Amino acid sequence: MVLQPVPREAALIVNAQSRRGDDLFQQAREKLQAAGFKLIAAHAVHDPTELALTVRQAVRNGAPMVIVGGGDGSLSGTVDEVVDTGCVFAVLPLGTANSFARTLGIPLDLDAAVACLANGRRRRIDLGMIDDDYFLNAASIGLSPTIGATIPHKLKKYLGRAGYLAWAARCFLKLKPFRLILNDGARERRMWSTEVRVLNGRFHGGVELTEEADVDSGDIIIQAVTGRNRLSLILDWYAKVFKLRDRNAHTEDFRGREFRLDTRPSLRISIDGEVLARTPVTVKVASRAIEVVAPCDYETARAGAGAGDGDAGRRSADWG
Incomplete structure (x- = not known):
């Protein structure tokens, strides 16, 4: 199977209430553009209850990829909006524990995380479900x-x-x-x-x-x-x-x-x-259930994140 390239157009949506979201939103925007991404929308969302709606609107407007910045709760609360849409889900780890980013092998440093998105690959992954969530x-x-x-x-x-x-x-x-x-x-x-x-x-x-x-x-x-x-x-x-x-x-x-x-x-x-x-x-x-952006050397990144x-x-x- 031929892997499709990571989209170069995306909507950036950051939870400004996450631990580093408000401080790093502007830097993230500038670094993503410098890395070659065309941001067709960029939002720092100060009301976390509006995150899912903002992602939903970006998907409906045709964004081929949404880049969500925040912690695990921000990501989990918005991922429903990309299921069965064909939109790629990308992650900037700006929260406290950043467990999902660790699972994917995405670096927690902003520069390295942006580089991972720019040089990574699309990967189709499972989601868990609690009832219908x-x-x-x-x-x-x-x-x-x-x-x-x-x-x-x-x-x-x-x-x-x-x-x-x-x-x-x-x-x-x-x-x-x-x-x-x-x-x-x-x-x-x-x-x-x-x-x-x-x-x-x-x-x-x-x-x-x-x-x-x-x-x-x-x-x-x-x-x-x-x-x-x-x-x-x-x-x-x-x-x-x-x-x-x-x-x-x-x-x-x-x-x-x-x-x-x-x-x-x-x-x-x-x-x-x-x-x-x-x-x-x-x-x-x-x-x-969805496609995400993961490091090209996923197995190496995975081993580095949790070697025992x-x-x-x-x-x-x-x-x-």
Whole structure:
């Protein structure tokens, strides 16, 4: 198959409320034009609720590519607008964790990210779905929704990941274990858990949580931190942040195309950083749903973004 070139015309749409969006909008505009892109529209959106509408309008106006600048929530909240349109979705990582950019191997530095768009290639990828809502990278139940629903915006904007981690420590003290019920249509599993991650990509919160997920695998991975002891969640994050050899000792992974996911009690779900749903939900993969711009040397970039030490002692169940 002959790969189509990356479009040289695009609409730039930046969430000015993201951590670096307002500061870097003008620079991004100038650097993209210097790299050879013709910007048929450029918007710094100060009201995040207008992001999806702005992207939708750009697509309707015939933009062959939209370049969205912001964090994971900005990207996930706008990606629905390019599904089934033929419009290419490109990313400028201007948020806090930038997990989706890490999954694609896109550099977090603005100059390098622009160069990646200018010299990259089109790549068709999967999206995850929570009921009828598309998402790019990861959804979660447990600590992350509590953080996402309560963290002061200015704390995350001005202190970045340090502020996020400080608030996470505060929320952790209120965390309670819950019962997870997972069904693939043929088998039901029940277990105690302190956190559940639904992974289309490898990263969540800027940390590589699995080496097994990829955005063109055709599967979704559900990763549960098992047990009733909150300490296991701390140990799991510590092991994954520092890439310890036993970094999967506290989690169990389930791979498949579709699951019914429920909890006791019903809990909120954070989707790419935004609290948007509540259990029970249907989780599935939308195979090859959109085209993105990724580095030409994607495998090298992927390895560099999440290289680990040795074997991880994986425990997984392949439900496909």
